[in-house]
Amino acid sequence: MLKSFVIAASAIAIALASVGSANAQKLDANDMARAPAVTGVSMSRDGTTLVGIIANPKNPDERALGSWDMSNVDINSKGIPLAYVTPSDKMVFWNVNALKQGKVIIRANQVWTGALAGCGEGRTTGATKTYVDKILMTDRTLKDLEDPFAAGRQIGVSAATQKCLEIASFPTLIDLPLDPENVIVQRADQTTFESQYSKVSLKTGRSELLYRDIGELAIDLIDPRDGKIRTKQKVDPKGNQQYNAETYVLNPETGRFDLEAPLTVDYQNRNEMSVVGFDEETGKYFVVTDKYTDHAAIYLYDARTDKFDLEPLFAHKDFDAVTVVLGRNKSDFGKILGFAYAAGNQEVYWVDPEMKQLQATLENSYKGQRIVISSFTDDRSKVLFATESPRNPRAYYVLVNKTKAMPLGSERPWIKPETMGPRTLVYYDARDGLKIPAFLTLPPNWKKGDAPPAAIVHPHGGPWARDNLGWDGFGWTQYLATRGYAVLQPQYRGSQGWGHKLWLAGDMEWGQKMQDDKDDGAAWLVKEGYAAKERIAIFGYSYGGFAAFAASVRPNGPFKCAIAGAGVSNLARIGQNWGENRQQRAYQGRTVKGMDPQQNTSKLSMPILIFHGDRDVRVPLFHATDFYSAVKSTGKAKLVILKDMGHQGDKWTAQNARDALNAMDDFLANDCKL
Numbered sequence: 001m002l003k004s005f006v007i008a009a010s011a012i013a014i015a016l017a018s019v020g021s022a023n024a025q026k027l028d029a030n031d032m033a034r035a036p037a038v039t040g041v042s043m044s045r046d047g048t049t050l051v052g053i054i055a056n057p058k059n060p061d062e063r064a065l066g067s068w069d070m071s072n073v074d075i076n077s078k079g080i081p082l083a084y085v086t087p088s089d090k091m092v093f094w095n096v097n098a099l100k101q102g103k104v105i106i107r108a109n110q111v112w113t114g115a116l117a118g119c120g121e122g123r124t125t126g127a128t129k130t131y132v133d134k135i136l137m138t139d140r141t142l143k144d145l146e147d148p149f150a151a152g153r154q155i156g157v158s159a160a161t162q163k164c165l166e167i168a169s170f171p172t173l174i175d176l177p178l179d180p181e182n183v184i185v186q187r188a189d190q191t192t193f194e195s196q197y198s199k200v201s202l203k204t205g206r207s208e209l210l211y212r213d214i215g216e217l218a219i220d221l222i223d224p225r226d227g228k229i230r231t232k233q234k235v236d237p238k239g240n241q242q243y244n245a246e247t248y249v250l251n252p253e254t255g256r257f258d259l260e261a262p263l264t265v266d267y268q269n270r271n272e273m274s275v276v277g278f279d280e281e282t283g284k285y286f287v288v289t290d291k292y293t294d295h296a297a298i299y300l301y302d303a304r305t306d307k308f309d310l311e312p313l314f315a316h317k318d319f320d321a322v323t324v325v326l327g328r329n330k331s332d333f334g335k336i337l338g339f340a341y342a343a344g345n346q347e348v349y350w351v352d353p354e355m356k357q358l359q360a361t362l363e364n365s366y367k368g369q370r371i372v373i374s375s376f377t378d379d380r381s382k383v384l385f386a387t388e389s390p391r392n393p394r395a396y397y398v399l400v401n402k403t404k405a406m407p408l409g410s411e412r413p414w415i416k417p418e419t420m421g422p423r424t425l426v427y428y429d430a431r432d433g434l435k436i437p438a439f440l441t442l443p444p445n446w447k448k449g450d451a452p453p454a455a456i457v458h459p460h461g462g463p464w465a466r467d468n469l470g471w472d473g474f475g476w477t478q479y480l481a482t483r484g485y486a487v488l489q490p491q492y493r494g495s496q497g498w499g500h501k502l503w504l505a506g507d508m509e510w511g512q513k514m515q516d517d518k519d520d521g522a523a524w525l526v527k528e529g530y531a532a533k534e535r536i537a538i539f540g541y542s543y544g545g546f547a548a549f550a551a552s553v554r555p556n557g558p559f560k561c562a563i564a565g566a567g568v569s570n571l572a573r574i575g576q577n578w579g580e581n582r583q584q585r586a587y588q589g590r591t592v593k594g595m596d597p598q599q600n601t602s603k604l605s606m607p608i609l610i611f612h613g614d615r616d617v618r619v620p621l622f623h624a625t626d627f628y629s630a631v632k633s634t635g636k637a638k639l640v641i642l643k644d645m646g647h648q649g650d651k652w653t654a655q656n657a658r659d660a661l662n663a664m665d666d667f668l669a670n671d672c673k674l
Contacts, residue, residue: 025415025416025419025420025444025482026482026483027415027475027478027479027482029657029658029661029662029665030658031412031414031415031475031479032412032474032475032476032479032657032661033061033654033655033657033658033661034055034060034061034654035053035054035055035056035060035061035062035063035654036053036054036055036063036393036411036412037054037055037409037410037411037412037413038052038053038054038055038066038396038408038409038410038411039052039053039054039394039411040052040053040094040095040096041374041384041386041396041408042096042097042098042374042375042384043070043098043374043375043382043384043398044098044099044100044102044375045100045177045328045329045375045377045378046100046377046378047070047377047381047382048070048071048102048140049067049070049098049099049102049103049104049140050067050068050070050098050384050398050408051065051066051067051068051096051097051098051104051140051142052065052066052068052096052396052408053065053066053093053094053095053096054066054084056084056086057084058086059086060654061653061654061655062086062087062654063087063092063093063094064084064085064086064087064093065084065085065093065096065104065106065138065142066084067084067104067140067141067142068408070382070398084142085138085142085143085145087108090110090111091108091109091110091134092108092109092110092650092653093106093107093108094107094108094109094650095107097173098140099175099183099202100180100181100202101139101180101181101202101203102139102140103137103138103139103202104137104138104139104140104142105135105136105137105173105183106135106136106137106138106145107133107134107135107136107171108133108134108135108136109131109132109133109134109650109651110131110132110134111129111130111131111615111644112130112131112132113127113128113129113130114127114128115127115128116128116130128617129614129615129617130615130617130646131615131646131651133171134147135147135171135185137200137202137205146205171185171186171187172185172186172187172188173185173186174186174197174222174224174227175224175328176224176225176226176227177224177328177329177330177333178225178226178330178333179227181201181202181203182199182200182201182202182227183199183200183202184197184198184199184200184210184222184227185197185198185200185207194212194213194218195212195213195218195219196209196211196212196213197209197210197211197212197219197222198210199227210227211229216234216235216236217232217233217234217248217257218232218233218234219232220232220233220247220275221275221276221277221278221285223278224328225280225333225334228250229250230249230250230275230278230285231247231248231249231250231257231275231285232247232248232257233245233246233247233248234246234248238266241586241590242266242267242268242586243266243267243586243587244264244265244266244267245264245265245266245267245273246259246260246263246264247259247260247263247264247273247275248260249275249285249303251303258303260301260303260306261306262301262306262307262308263275263287263301265291267586267587269504270500270503270504270587271289271290271291271500272288272289272290272291272296272320272500273287273288273289273291274287274288274289275287275301276288276298276323276324277323277324277326278334279300279334279336280334281334282300282302283302283304284300284301284302284303284309285300285301285302285303286298286299286300286301286313286323286324287299287300287301287308288321288322288323290320290499290500292312293315294499294500294501295315295316295317295318295319295320295321295499295500296320296321296322296500297312297313297314297315297316297321298312298313298314298315298321298323298324298339299312299313300313313339314339314341314349316341316343318343319341319342319343320341320342320497320498320499321339321340321341321342322339322340322341322342322346323339323340324336324338324339324340325337325338325339325340325348325350327352329376329377329378330378331378331379332352332378335352336351336352337350337351337352337355338350338351338352338355338356339351342466342497343469344425344439344468344469344470345370345468345469345470346468347370348373354380355373358373358380358383358399358402359371359373362385362387362399365405366387368389369387369388369389369392370387370388370389370470371385371386371387372385372386372387372388372394373385374386380402381400381401381402382398382399382400383398383399383402384396384397384398385397385398385399388470388471389417389470389471390420390421390422390423390424390441390469390470390471390472391417391418391420391421391422391423391471391478392410392417392471393410393411393412393413393415393417393471394410394411394470394471395407395408395409395410395411396408396409396410411471415478419444419482420444420478420481420482421441421442421443421444421446421477421478421481421482422441422442423439423440423441423442423469423477424439424440424469425437425438425439425469426438426439426440428520428521428524429520429524430493430513430516430517430520431516431520432513432516434493434501434502434505434517436490436491436492436493436502436517436520436521437490437491437495437498438488438489438490438491438521439467439468439469439477439488439489439491440486440487440488440489440530441472441477441478441480441481441486441487441489442481442486442530443481443482443483443484443485443486444481444482446484446486448529449529451532452526452529452530452531452532452533452535453484453485453486453530453531453532453535454484454485454486454531454532454535454536454537454674455485455486455487455488455522455525455530455531455532455535455536455537456480456485456486456487456488456536456537456538456539456674457488457490457518457521457522457525457536457537457538457539457559458476458477458480458487458488458489458538458539458540458544459489459490459492459518459538459540459543459544459547460489460491460495460540460543460544461540461541461542461543461544461545462494462495462496462542462543463492463494463495463506463510463514463543464494464495464496464503464588465495465496465543466491466495466496466497466498467489467491473649474649476539477489479661480539483665483668485674486525486530486531488521488522488524488525488530490517490518490521492506492514492517492518492521493505493506493509493513493514493517494506494507494509494514494591506591507591508590508591508592508593508594509594510546510550510571510592510593510594510595511546511550511554511571511594511595511596511597512594512595514547514594515547515550515551515554515595518538518547518551519551519554519557519558522536522538522558522559523558526558533558534560535560535674536558536559536560537559537560537561537562537563537668537672537674538551538559538561538562538563539562539563539565539664540563540564540565540567541565541566541567542565542566542567542568542618542619542647543567543568544565544567545564545565545566545567545568545619546564546567546568546569546571546597547567548562548563548564548565548567548608549562549564549567549568549569549597549608549627550595550597551606552564552597552604552605552606552608553597553600553601553603553604553605554595554603554605555603555605557605557606559606560606560607560672560673560674561606561607561608561609561667561668561671561672561674562606562607562608562609563608563609563611563664563667563668564608564609564610564611564624564627565611565612565660566611566612566613566616566618566619566624566647567610567612567619567623567624568619568623569597569598569623569624569626569627570596570597570598570622570623570626570627571592571593571594571595571596571597571598572596572598572599574592574619574623597627598626598627598630601627601630601631604631604634604636604637606636607636607637607638607667607671607672608631608636608637608638609637609638609640609663609664609667609671610624610627610628610637610638610639610640611624611639611640611641611642611659611660611663611664612624612625612639612640612641612642613641613642613644613645613646613647613651613652613656614641614642614643614644614645615644615645615646615651616645616646616647617646617647618646618647618648619647621641624639624641625639625641638663638667638671640659640660640663642656642659642660643656644656
């Protein structure tokens, strides 16, 4: 019997940086636009390979690959990579994983324009300006970058299918820790929800098709011990655009996949029901669900009896559980090491005594900073970890022999943490009584009782997403705070990761109750003395851009101006085209209803800046140009189209980020006069 861990909010503190006052460092656009000095560091399980994304020493706007020599710790005492490689023309490195056999897998993308022919997001006819995602493989020397999906090298897949997969899918890696040679690469087509799985040999680079989704059952959980499929999922139509999501579990006696009725959920209610692992000790499955409580908890589920354990294995009173952390080295494979949960950030509650002590030791050594342990060797003689806080950009270290921390560098070492603004998790009441979480970033050196500053309400994208408390990777919050603005990031109804009730409360409330939450956040800022009533703006990207469009045409709102980045303006068109798959439209598309800004452009009541990338296929450019065309005669709107910029952050160039920030600066100062 496994011990149950149910913890209250007081059991886990959310650490904030504690720094003294200093003269504020006003961040300029280049501080946040240039490539991070180092980011995304990855260490192999055997501790011999350490790689990361670094700034190109010859061009700080460009990302390169860096590799460190792990055979000599003293050489690395300054964290300087001993080898690096720059990308080819118009290719950008975004993610890197150090694997076994000294091999390295890189995720990259390239701009691409052409006819999609039904592959991926974009136009169904004519040419679409988009990106192609690639997986490349090399070794720790970074000398040769090869494409394991190159034509003729992958058995069982045609060249046309390979190109379609590159355009329409997002590649992910499934490691087989006990297999000395092979890994599994998954490519999931985001338009059909179908995946194919290939076994890639790290010795030869040869890729062989292993599994693909066939028929109604989609592959879900693959066992990392042996690559065996353990669970599958099926979307079962019930009529009238209603669907059930069903889970099927491998029956070891028959070899068939049996329906597990207790794991079935319906699309309309959207209860979380995720099988996240197999417990080799009990033969049960780890399941994350909010079926029994508002916040998701982790339960053990027995497919042999079709029953959940009576008590959760892990639960938190105020936050959602995310997953179980299982050992993946030979000595601890399958052992429960801890549980991840979503508080201000995603945190880990360690139950393994050695990991728990290690976390406490590192927190004591780097006071006021969050510690993120990402990988460690079997004997734990090498531990890769990172530190960060709302004021501190993430920095990377390797702890050697549990005594010496080898620094690899900070993502943005040119930023002075002591001059950044404080950032905290707060709560405020919406007008209907719903409690809204939010993150508040204050201007550096501003204190309660000072004259209220100007403020910006900054809703996140998604909307099925959430913000986090740590360092803002986009840099928008601190960039604005160092200009004297208080920044509120409301986790409005419709946000995920704050409980089932808050998530569902946003359904079909775009521009309505979801928008009320932003207005109520502005009112809370004024009430608490964090903002001057007549000096509040709204700025958002993606769904946040929709919120800015909506605010600009809602009467009697609290905002002086709006900034819409890559925002949805035409609610009718985005709702009708929410994915190419009818299931996706039924799951999330049906919730995309409410007040349509494009139908209310005559009500524009404030200056608005619109910026949008010309390679955005997630929110096509017409959302920006159509809204602008409808309101440009008022003289209140500005439109900035950013060249070769896609929707997601990994489709941005440094120049895109720089141009967007400079446009915002100019607009806030000269058009909004905030």
